[in-house]
Amino acid sequence: xxxxxxxxxxxxxxxxxxxxxxxxxxxxxFFIFSYxxxxxxxxxxxxxxxxxxxFKSPFVGFENFRFLIESGDLLRLVRNTVLYNxxxxxxxxxxxxxLALLLNEINNRTYRKITQSFMLLPHFISYVLVGLFxxxxxxxxxxxxNILLKKVGLNPIPTYSNPDIWPYVLVAVxxxxxxxxGSIIYFATLTSIDPEIIESAMIDGASHVQKIxxxxxxxxxxxxxxxxxxxxxxxxxxxxxxxxxVVGATNALLYEKxxxxxxxxxxxxxxxxxxxxxxxxxxxxxxFGFFLVVFTNWLVKKIEPDYALF
Amino acid sequence: xxxxxxSASYKMSASDINLKILAYTVVGIFALICLIPFVVxxxxxxxxxxxxxxxGYCLFPRKFxxxxxxxxxxxxxxxxxxxxxxxxNTLLGTTIGLFLISMxxxxxxxxxxAYRNAISFYxxxxxxxxxxxxxYYLLITRGLxxxxxxxxxxxxGLMNPWLIILMKNFMKSxxxxxxxxxxxxxxxxxxxxxxLILPLAKPALATVGLFLALGYWNEWFNGMLxxxxxxxxxxxxxxxxxxxxxxDMLRNTPASKYIPPQNLPTETxxxxxxxxxxxxxxxxxxxxxxxxxxxxxxxxxxx
Numbered sequence: 225x226x227x228x229x230x231x232x233x234x235x236x237x238x239x240x241x242x243x244x245x246x247x248x249x250x251x252x253x254f255f256i257f258s259y260x261x262x263x264x265x266x267x268x269x270x271x272x273x274x275x276x277x278x279f280k281s282p283f284v285g286f287e288n289f290r291f292l293i294e295s296g297d298l299l300r301l302v303r304n305t306v307l308y309n310x311x312x313x314x315x316x317x318x319x320x321x322x323l324a325l326l327l328n329e330i331n332n333r334t335y336r337k338i339t340q341s342f343m344l345l346p347h348f349i350s351y352v353l354v355g356l357f358x359x360x361x362x363x364x365x366x367x368x369x370n371i372l373l374k375k376v377g378l379n380p381i382p383t384y385s386n387p388d389i390w391p392y393v394l395v396a397v398x399x400x401x402x403x404x405x406g407s408i409i410y411f412a413t414l415t416s417i418d419p420e421i422i423e424s425a426m427i428d429g430a431s432h433v434q435k436i437x438x439x440x441x442x443x444x445x446x447x448x449x450x451x452x453x454x455x456x457x458x459x460x461x462x463x464x465x466x467x468x469x470v471v472g473a474t475n476a477l478l479y480e481k482x483x484x485x486x487x488x489x490x491x492x493x494x495x496x497x498x499x500x501x502x503x504x505x506x507x508x509x510x511x512f513g514f515f516l517v518v519f520t521n522w523l524v525k526k527i528e529p530d531y532a533l534f
Numbered sequence: 535x536x537x538x539x540x541s542a543s544y545k546m547s548a549s550d551i552n553l554k555i556l557a558y559t560v561v562g563i564f565a566l567i568c569l570i571p572f573v574v575x576x577x578x579x580x581x582x583x584x585x586x587x588x589x590g591y592c593l594f595p596r597k598f599x600x601x602x603x604x605x606x607x608x609x610x611x612x613x614x615x616x617x618x619x620x621x622x623n624t625l626l627g628t629t630i631g632l633f634l635i636s637m638x639x640x641x642x643x644x645x646x647x648a649y650r651n652a653i654s655f656y657x658x659x660x661x662x663x664x665x666x667x668x669x670y671y672l673l674i675t676r677g678l679x680x681x682x683x684x685x686x687x688x689x690x691g692l693m694n695p696w697l698i699i700l701m702k703n704f705m706k707s708x709x710x711x712x713x714x715x716x717x718x719x720x721x722x723x724x725x726x727x728x729x730l731i732l733p734l735a736k737p738a739l740a741t742v743g744l745f746l747a748l749g750y751w752n753e754w755f756n757g758m759l760x761x762x763x764x765x766x767x768x769x770x771x772x773x774x775x776x777x778x779x780x781x782d783m784l785r786n787t788p789a790s791k792y793i794p795p796q797n798l799p800t801e802t803x804x805x806x807x808x809x810x811x812x813x814x815x816x817x818x819x820x821x822x823x824x825x826x827x828x829x830x831x832x833x834x835x836x837x
Contacts, residue, residue, distance in 0.1 A: 236648045240658055242723040243647045250638040250657060252691050258660035259672075260677070264669025278672065323564065329678035339565035341823055346568050348819055350752035350771045356778050357571045360591055366801075371590040389702055404568060408827055432550045465755070469775070489667050494759070499668050506666025514663045534655070 241358070268507035272499040288504035297488065301505060302460070305484040309459045312398045317451060319403050321444060324410035325436055343404025355469030358397060387481035390471060394482070397470055398463070413447045414440060450531050453524050457517035460509045462486040485509050572816070579603070579806040583799035602802035606777075606810070615767035623687050623769065624750040631692040631746045632639075632739060638693070639701030640731050641723075645710060654702075661695045674760055686760045687769055691749050697742050704738035705731070741829025743759070744822050745771045752813050778804050 237244070263278075270281040290296040302331070323343075330336045346354070361368045362383045370380035381390065390418055425439055462484035469476055473487040474495065485505055507522035525532040574591050582597035589596070606613060638657075642650050664670075680686040708731060716726045732739070754771040760767060769775065 240648050243641050243644060245650065246637050246641045246724060246727070247649075247653050249634050250693060250698065251653065253634075254657055254660050254695075257673075257690055258664060261665030261669035261673050262663065264665045264672060267668055277676075278669075323561065326557040326561050329554055330561060335558070336561075339561050340827070341820065342569040344568075344823070344826075345572065345816065345819070348748060348815055350754060350774075352752075352754055352775045352778070353812055355806055356774075356804065357575070359778070360571075360574070366587050366590055368590060392535075400568065403564070427727035431547055432553045436553075460711045486667075493671060494666055503666060503668045506668060510663055510666055517662050534658070 227471065265503065265507050265510065267499055267503035272503070274497075274499075284500075288500050288529055289508070292501065292504055300480070300509065301483060301485045301488050302508075304481070305486075306460045308391070308394065308484060309455070311395050312463075313452065313455045313459075315395055316399060316402055316406060317448060319399055320406035321410050321441075321448065323403060323407035324414055324444075325440060327407065327411050327438070328414045329432065340404065340408070341498065343407065345404070346401045347405040351465035351469040354397060354401060354466070358393065358470045362393065383526060384475060385477045387478045390478055390482045394466065394470060398466060401466075409451075410444060410447060413444055417443055446528055446531075449527060450524065453520050453527070456523075457520040458513070459516060460485065460513045464490065572812075575805050576809050579802050579804060579809050582622040583797075583802045586801055594633055599799075599802075602799045605799060605803050606806050612766060612774065613807070616770045616773040619684065620751060620769050621771040623684070623753070624747055627688050627691055627750040628743055628746045630688075631697075632743050634693055635697050635701050635746075636705075636732065636735060636739060637727060638698050640705045640727050640735075641678075642698070643702045643705045644713070655697055657695050671759065681760050682762050682765060683760075686756050687750075687753055690756060691746070691753065697745060700736055701742055704735060704741075708734050737825055737828055740822060740825035744826050744829075748815065768808075770811045774807050777807045 267278055267281070269283060269285060270278070271284050271287075272281045326342070329335060330339075352407070355439075359367070364370060364380060364383055367383065371382065373380050381389065421439060422435060425435055430438070464486035466486075467473070467482060467484055467487050468490065471482045471487075473491050475482075489502045489505050492505070494499040521532055521534060570593070573593060577593055577595050578586055579602055580595040580598055580600070581592055584590070585597045623763040623825045626704070641647060642654050642657075644650060674686060674690075675681045680689075712730055712734075713726055716730055721729070752771055753769050754775055757769040757772040758775070761772075
């Protein structure tokens with residue numbers, strides 16, 4: 225029996241030989257860059273020493289986590305990362321839907337094409353450049369913001385030492401960079417709607433506003449729910465490029481409002497050489513992130529079974 | 535659809551007209567907000583520095599000056615080196631990555647491939663769970679010894695699960711009968727992929743290729759982590775980052791011998807570097823936009 229199933233397995237393998245070889249590059253690639261680092265998460269439970277390596281460094285149990293919680297760092301990082309993501313997701317999606325609905329009302333194709341091109345531009349540039357743009361608006365001496373404030377007779381704001389304004393700035397930058405791209409996805413859903421539904425509503429005398437309210441918005445709901453649920457899975461993952469280039473990872477004056485998991489991990493690794501602390505935060509992020517995704521997928525399955533990932 | 539809109543326009547009510555006006559204005563304004571920073575950056579880079587400091591950035595050059603460009607081109611070798619590095623990296627990475635991703639995407643949607651679900655999950659799982667930055671850092675530096683090696687800019691970006699999934703979804707739309715009939719004619723799987731599938735997958739290749747090219751052109755993170763600050767040539771965006779954040783980068787240019795440090799156009803030189811580092815990708819964009827919009831549309835709407 226077992227020799228028979230063995231020979232069957234061998235037969236299947238032989239039949240698929242070329243396809244196996246063709247998928248080999250991807251198997252090897254993800255093994256090296258994604259699977260090999262996974263056990264390294266054990267560093268979170270050690271007092272890592274570079275000379276000893278991962279598995280010879282002294283084991284300290286939950287000591288690193290205890291320190292992170294007692295110092296208040298973990299709470300601050302998780303709070304910032306989660307709140308920023310919620311703001312990005314909600315503000316972003318609502319504005320993208322709004323834009324898509326308006327784009328749908330524009331009959332002039334040239335106008336639509338041109339405006340869409342401009343709106344996609346921010347998606348094409350690096351966060352380094354975005355950082356420069358924001359600096360040009362925000363810097364104290366000749367930034368656009370303070371020049372405007374001075375012109376209307378107000379005092380300039382000490383931008384890079386005032387944490388309170390950064391949540392607004394970061395949400396605005398995120399919106400600026402991603403709105404055009406996201407609106408295409410919603411717009412695509414709108415154009416795939418059966419024109420007969422809209423036609424019959426129009427014949428019945430529906431206005432454009434009614435069309436949006438009673439036909440288009442309900443039809444966008446599944447796309448919105450799915451995108452929302454999937455971003456829920458990634459809610460512990462921050463956008464390092466955005467925060468690092470726009471705020472900088474080492475401006476301690478702003479940590480209270482701008483430090484996210486990624487910037488902390490980066491700083492611990494590169495500036496403080498504290499591999500253990502960086503790993504402990506990553507461990508928290510990876511493990512809880514994993515459960516969040518699994519939970520989200522379960523939710524998706526309940527709401528729209530077709531969209532579940534696994 | 536177009537026809538319906540027209541016939542409906544005969545009886546447009548006041549609220550309908552208001553909605554149209556709102557649509558045209560809001561979309562127009564947001565499009566301008568997206569465009570203006572690029573215009574300001576370019577114009578200001580051609581403006582006199584002292585004027586910028588006094589009156590702020592400008593939409594059109596108020597006092598035209600080429601000084602910023604003269605300063606950054608006074609010692610062009612680092613800039614040009616970074617340019618060549620980034621171009622080579624983008625071309626190589628996009629070509630190799632595109633080949634690997636399309637091959638994987640094609641294989642994984644073949645209904646007759648016995649291990650397709652297992653391998654799909656193996657790839658997909660890496661988006662759910664990861665070891666984090668520290669083990670990755672140790673892998674690159676101690677395991678693969680890629681520190682200060684330009685390959686670190688190329689290899690880790692070749693594939694990612696999202697692009698493979700996107701490609702797999704595209705490949706599904708190519709009828710499996712093509713593969714089947716070619717097999718009957720005696721063609722091997724690899725030949726089928728190269729000769730029949732690739733030519734049919736052009737829109738997908740354009741979209742994924744653009745994503746890859748953007749990733750390579752805008753790469754700075756791996757460079758920042760794994761290339762020593764002493765290395766002469768950096769990826770373009772990292773070079774830009776250093777110009778922006780390190781004041782002494784510009785003070786050390788040969789031009790600073792002739793210009794007193796207080797008159798060195800540091801702000802406009804940053805902008806000029808940004809214009810040069812960003813130009814190509816923004817200029818190439820109108821030519822690929824058509825495929826791009828089509829690509830993300832097909833990839834995003836699950837069908």
